[in-house]
Amino acid sequence: MTLRRVVVVGGSIAALTVVSTLRAEGDDGAVTVLSDEDRPAYSRVPLSKAVLCGTETVDDASLAPLGEAADLRLRTPARGVDLRARVVETDGGPVPFDGLVIASSARARRIGTPDQIERTLRTHHDCRQLATDLVSASSVVIVGGSFLVLQRHSVWLSCLRGDGCGCSGVGFVVGEDRWAVHEVGAAGQGSGLCGWVGGGVGA
Numbered sequence: 348m349t350l351r352r353v354v355v356v357g358g359s360i361a362a363l364t365v366v367s368t369l370r371a372e373g374d375d376g377a378v379t380v381l382s383d384e385d386r387p388a389y390s391r392v393p394l395s396k397a398v399l400c401g402t403e404t405v406d407d408a409s410l411a412p413l414g415e416a417a418d419l420r421l422r423t424p425a426r427g428v429d430l431r432a433r434v435v436e437t438d439g440g441p442v443p444f445d446g447l448v449i450a451s452s453a454r455a456r457r458i459g460t461p462d463q464i465e466r467t468l469r470t471h472h473d474c475r476q477l478a479t480d481l482v483s484a485s486s487v488v489i490v491g492g493s494f495l496v497l498q499r500h501s502v503w504l505s506c507l508r509g510d511g512c513g514c515s516g517v518g519f520v521v522g523e524d525r526w527a528v529h530e531v532g533a534a535g536q537g538s539g540l541c542g543w544v545g546g547g548v549g550a
């Protein structure tokens with residue numbers, strides 16, 4: 348069955364997969380992709396590795412463009428959904444749909460207090476900011492306990508050493524229980540902490 352108007356919220360890999368699957372299955376209706384980012388889809392995978400280390404750029408991480416397959420609207424966050432009226436609310440007005448896919452994923456959980464410099468890593472802007480901060484950091488605490496996060500720790504260590512970062516020490520906190528997170532919060536205050544990365548997607 349072809350839906351006349353499909354709206355996809357989110358403009359990353361899941362959104363691309365939705366669009367390509369619809370087209371592969373013969374759907375020729377209108378598809379609108381709403382993304383709150385300022386550039387078409389890119390892989391986040393190298394953001395914590397080669398892009399952060401400066402050996403690749405975010406352009407190298409670009410994913411296949413949507414082209415004619417969909418109407419991609421950048422800088423267009425979905426503000427809400429009216430399921431009764433079948434519209435997605437945006438700053439530019441309501442976008443009507445017959446079928447809606449929410450592919451907006453998750454945001455990193457913040458654990459610091461407002462007076463602390465806390466960084467999470469999810470977008471290419473986050474990556475650039477973190478790379479800048481790391482160069483002048485006197486110490487770094489990385490929070491996270493998954494396999495992927497541990498893998499990134501070793502990559503980051505290589506980056507920091509390779510770039511001559513002024514860090515006198517890099518602390519790792521591994522573990523997902525709240526006690527561990529709170530201990531870092533207390534230890535981090537006033538200690539020159541430059542970056543916290545933790546919680547959910549983007550850790």
Ligand SMILES: Cc1cc2nc3c(=O)[nH]c(=O)nc-3n(C[C@H](O)[C@H](O)[C@H](O)COP(=O)(O)OP(=O)(O)OC[C@H]3O[C@@H](n4cnc5c(N)ncnc54)[C@H](O)[C@@H]3O)c2cc1C
Nearest residue numbers: 357358359360361382383391392395424425451452469549
């Ligand atoms: C730094 C980093 C490194 C990673 N490394 C690896 C790895 O090595 N291996 C691995 O398997 N996975 C890795 N991942 C995970 C992988 O990138 C994700 O699983 C993948 O990006 C999920 O794709 P997605 O499309 O579901 O969500 P996302 O890529 O998070 O995309 C969601 C999109 O929706 C947008 N959005 C959110 N809310 C709205 C809204 N209201 N309106 C419009 N748009 C909205 C967001 O801005 C974003 O563009 C990494 C992730 C990060 C952040």
